[in-house]
Amino acid sequence: MKVYFSDPQFDYQLLRLLGATPDGGADIGECLTTAQRITEGDFESWYSEWLKTAQRLNALADAALKAGHTVSAREAYLRASSYYRSAEFYLHGNPDDPRIQSTYDASIACFRQYNALSTHRATAVEIPYEDTTLPGYFYAVPDTQGTRRPTLIAQTGFDGTQEELLGTALAAVRRGYHCLTFEGPGQGRVIRKQGRPFRPDWEKVVTPVVDYLLTRPDVDPAKIALYGLSFGGYLAPRAAAFEHRLAAVIANGGVFRLFDQHSVPPDTTVEETTEWARSQPDAFNAQMEQAMQANTTLRWGIQHGMYVFQAASPAEYWLKGVEYTLEGLAERITSPTLVIDSENDRSFPGQPQQLYQTLTCPKTFLLFTADEGAGEHCQVGAGLLSAARIFDWLDETLKP
Structure with missing residues (x-):
């Protein structure tokens, strides 16, 4: 579009x-x-x-x-x-x-x-995490009078901040869900102020977030859902492979691995590219730098990737990035999972289908199309339609 x-x-x-x-x-x-x-x-x-x-x-x-x-x-x-x-x-x-x-x-x-x-303001929270805290906002359904409610954990992905998740949080509250947004390593404040880069074992990030919610008297412990947006479509399923207290998982869009065959030239493989980055980093870096000058998306992607992964070069970023895969892990997810794809998504083409096909838990595949104005990555520009279908699925999944 x-x-x-x-x-x-x-x-x-x-x-x-x-x-x-x-x-x-x-x-x-x-x-x-x-x-x-x-x-x-x-x-x-x-x-x-x-x-x-x-x-x-x-x-x-x-x-x-x-x-x-x-x-x-x-x-x-x-x-x-x-x-x-x-x-x-x-x-x-x-x-x-x-x-x-x-x-x-x-x-x-x-x-x-x-x-x-704001009339109904969010509460800024600090979630205990290792030797520090993770920032979050808790958006509560107003006038609940202590009622325990289903709660959505919403997280961004490769390049967002939790403030950008305001629309998701408000959509949740309108439907009777509390919403906790948070940022983990590699995201928002945690990379900019705390200097902590992404880590592939995202369950080590989400489990403390779930632990925090279970301390709250207004959260229904049996109805906690996890929503991952963009690269969060890898992070959320990765966490769910180990964190089984989640009542539902949403991957928008589904990501099986950070780097796949679409990340390399058609005449090579991910494995060959990885070996090249490992054995000839100078040549790898030189070619990436040249390609970045002609492609804005590649230039931004590598520059930002190096920043949030704390990689000193494109080769180092690649070698860190290939560790992010659900190979052998997706089958461990037990929570009902919604895998989302968008027709014109150029970020992770084909990966939602791969994730969906690998899952053995209760699962649903949801495709948004260009004709309905929702064909771009994460349905940007069609947030109301996206929220309607996602929360309708969540309503049905969590209902008694």
Whole structure:
């Protein structure tokens, strides 16, 4: 689905931002006029133009708050948070770029201002994890009067932040589910502030999150579901292979392994590429650097991958990434699992089907199509339709 840019990576990220509109995370005119100022494929142009829009909305929000217009302030803070997050998106080619921290901080500050002004605000929580904590937001169904309710754990994937999961959380609450969003290693605050990269054994991350929920008197311990978005479609099933207290698992879209045959040239294999990266890292790096100059998606993917995996080179990133596989593990999942695919998904083509076919637990396969406007990766731009089908499945799965 083309929106504005000829560059598919920039166009997808624009659609992703537009997809936040139903829940107030963006406004169409603001997004399109910003896009018109951006030079195709230029990461610096992307940063500077989204930053200008974010700062303008931030100033409008501050002025509205000072004047006592709390609704206007709340709405502007949320959009500013989204635009700051978008501005920061392509900065990770230099992990020491100070703009990563300052822009991320501005995004979080605006989201917290939005939340503080919200009628039904989320509660920021710190989840015990090893020798530190993981950040989360607990979105409670209002007026529950201590009733234990089903609860959705929602996690992002390769490049998102938990603030971006606001739409999912609100959709859950509207349907009577509490929702806990969180960030683990490699994500959001945990990589930017705590310096912890992704780890393949994601059950070591999710189990403490489940432990935390079981301490809450408002959570039904028999009805905890786990939702993984994008690369979270690997992380959630990986956790569920070991964490059997989950009543349901949702992989949107399903990911069997981070790197597969679609990640390498057609005349080679994943195994051959891995051996090349291991035995000739300099040659591997040189070829990747050359390919990155001609492909915005590849350039961003490798730069960001190196950042969130704390890899010093493309070869090191590849060698770390091949460890992320559900081979021999998917069969261990016992929870009912929803595997989702999108017709035009270019991120992990064919992998939802592979995951679905490997599962031996109760399972459902759900395909979103381009004709219904939901054919892009994670159904960006069709969040309401996506939420309707996902939560309808969850309702049916968890009902007595």
